[in-house]
Amino acid sequence: MLTQLVLFAQEGQKQQGFQAFEFPLLLLAMFALLYFVVILPGRRRQEKERQDRLTNLLKNDKVLTAAGIYGTVADVSDKDDVVTVKVDDNVRIKMTKASIVLNISQDERAKADKEKQKAQKAK
Numbered sequence: 001m002l003t004q005l006v007l008f009a010q011e012g013q014k015q016q017g018f019q020a021f022e023f024p025l026l027l028l029a030m031f032a033l034l035y036f037v038v039i040l041p042g043r044r045r046q047e048k049e050r051q052d053r054l055t056n057l058l059k060n061d062k063v064l065t066a067a068g069i070y071g072t073v074a075d076v077s078d079k080d081d082v083v084t085v086k087v088d089d090n091v092r093i094k095m096t097k098a099s100i101v102l103n104i105s106q107d108e109r110a111k112a113d114k115e116k117q118k119a120q121k122a123k
Helices: 002-014 022-055 104-122
Strands: 062-065 070-076 082-088 091-096 100-103
Touching (some): 022 100, 062 104, 100 104
Antiparallel strands (some): 062 070, 070 082
């Protein structure tokens, strides 16, 4: 039994290089590592930022909807997932918060805050 193990170990040392099945497994392992280290955390961060934007919707914020409609938030319902967007003088559309793609006013406020912080650091 012991001699068979020794012979098996010696045969394993003779074979060098990749086997036919090792290379695809290596590629699969590298892709899995890339996915879990780079792609997944990026998606989670983006989803968190999107949820923060939707929860911080305020009245009179300029927004862009998924349908490509620019408008102003007229009313935000805290109980339901409903937002009323004013498109024109007498045109208001009720939609879900998830259909808001971009909060233009919030982005402008964030940009102004960054510039203000930059100016304070420069002093």
